[in-house]
Amino acid sequence: MATEGSLISPSFAEFRKRSLPSHIIESQKKEALAMVSEKESEDEQPRQVQPSLIKRYFYKKASISGTGDSGSDEETILRFSFLSRGFITLAVLLCMIIVATLCAVLATIYVRHHDKEEALRRSPVHEAVFANFADPAVIEHEGLFYAFATTNAAGILAQPHNTTVVDYGRSNVQIATSPDFKNWTQLDYKHDPLPSMGNWVKSGLTEKQVPKANVWAPAVIRRATDNKFILYYSAAAENATRSHCIGAAISETSSPAGPYSPLNTTIACPISKGGAIDPSPFIDTDGSFYVVYKVDGNNVGNGGICGNSVPPLASTPIKLQRMNADGVTPEGLDVTILDRIEQDGPLVEAPVLVKSAEGIYFLFFSSGCTRDPSYDVKYAWSKNIEGPYRRASKPLLKTDDFDLNAPGSIGLTDLGDGTFGMVFHARVETLYGRVRAMYTSIIRFHGTKVVIDRKNVVS
Template identity: 25%
Template sequence: MNTKKISLNLIILLSIAFLTTLKAQNTETLKLADPTIFYHKNTYYLYGTVENAWDGGFKVYTSTNKKKWIDKGVVLKKGDAFGTKGFWAPQVFERNGKFYMAYVANENIAIAESNSPLGPFNQKVKKSIDAPVRMIDPFVFFDNGKIYLYHVRLDDGNRIYVAEMNADLASIKEETAKQCIFATEFWENTEKVAWSVTEGPTVLKRKGLYYLFYSANDFRNPDYAVGYATSKNPEGPWLKYKGNPVLSKKNTKVNGSGHGDFFTDKSGKLNYVFHTHESNSKTGKRRTAIISADFSKGTNEFEVLKVNNSTFKFLYK
């Protein structure tokens, strides 16, 4: 009996079985729209809008390597905080040892808190942030002792605004509200609709310059894409980058690429998590993906951001 040959064949069979099992475990893409990733103590926490118009709140997935994502269940449940429907676009951040989730429900913005990124997030007083119009897509930004709420106002289109927040994180100084971005360029409104859309704001500060990233077009439009504008002040005025969009179906080869958030991974690399359409032939569910990005020297004294197309990948559970 040739024991060496048998042992080799056994190793091959076991390897095939292992790879088959591994492939089966990584064939279901995550379907969170408007995603955000919060990195804390060597763990990535992924939140987003649950597909199929689920109105129960938000879930979280965790990973230690950005490859395998584990479903950790509901972190904000309807009834524990403001809202009865339309739970969209969460952002999670830490402040003074507490964890906060800014989110949309009933086309208003609210902020809930927790002792853990795993939740549960709740509010002692279940209310949204007061505003004269409906507001969606929050992004809370801390800078030089002030707190800013970048958000979208549903006012003759989806228009991005910024306002100072009060220290309680439950209200804004409405008198400080300023419009930042609305659709003025072709790539931002490719179907030339009357109600144009700019949404999903995210802000980065680098070398004294503020970068406001946003998505444009309706999310159902194949041309949904991401661009940015810069300013020397967190309140603007904002100058749109001439190379927009910086992320679109041209980068990913998948329709509807946009509405995400930046995070820095454990190696110090900048990443953008976002969603795409599930299919290029019809609008339906959305899939969650990430792509790495980096700043490089531009044509003037400011740096420009570019994504690395080769790093684009979907997230799997």
């Protein structure tokens, strides 16, 4: 039974039921049921999964045979593709990075090469003979420079067994010529200035078919008595196991190029002390004739670097021998004018003696070991040819100077203008091993100092 309140204020729903016709109410019910059904249908459908970043940019749609959901014969799937926009974008970026890197590398190489060429062009030191042209000596005659060197079979380091040098060991003494001290031409073995040697020299060939004589460090000078040229050389002695001795040969022509006829006597041959090598002639301003050379003491050392770094170290004295005017006959006893000290390492060798315009004698020599970077060029000076000689405070040339490796064993010739042309060797890499190529420079004297002159700079 309704209360008074309910009769007076019926609910809104009851009011609508009483107010609306039945067919409208039925229609609204159907619409509401339809909406509920549609919502339930949407909730039952699986949510569509968004593809990952990799699939979106590195996969492409592809069709495969089969029956798809729609009943067709092909089905569409996603597959990795090199033609996808992601891969193409990465490829383009990678190519751009590679090109930019290559450009940077090439630019760096070009700049370094240009800088190196410029440095070489402005360097007072120049490569003259790119071959195994060791222990060079030089002389000028009638406007032509002649350089003489050790046999090219000597002193090659890291030599491949399957590689041979052109004219390997066929020339006892090598020769090269130049009209201007800058451009050099190396002559072949047919121009050997010393095709034969004295009978004191070891004869025959080694297993490698090179002469056992193993000629080292030739040097040439012109004597005043008859204007003939004398070639000094050191070679393996017949009566020794491995020691060298020093001999001489006289030119058969009026040219420093020879050929030379050998003498059958030696100038120095101290076998028991290791032998003698590196002869270098010198004529003083008063006409006195000398030959300086090295006693090869490290040849009988106790082993180690260059045979002489294991105590007690052997002496390797540089000797001064006065000669008769003929240049081939010793006069009196030799004099020791220099010997190795601790700072020299295993040896001193390759002496060259010259006199400055101021009357100061300069003795050039090498120390260290020619097989490693310790090899260098040093000098000492004296006002008396027999000494004592005072050493310079630092080397004239050493490894890394002017991009050189183990420079040493110089030769000098007076250029007549207050300077001397200098030749020397330094180690270089070739297809047939690490050899000693010839370089050139110019030096001048300032009191008791020697400086490398820039006269030899290419303009």
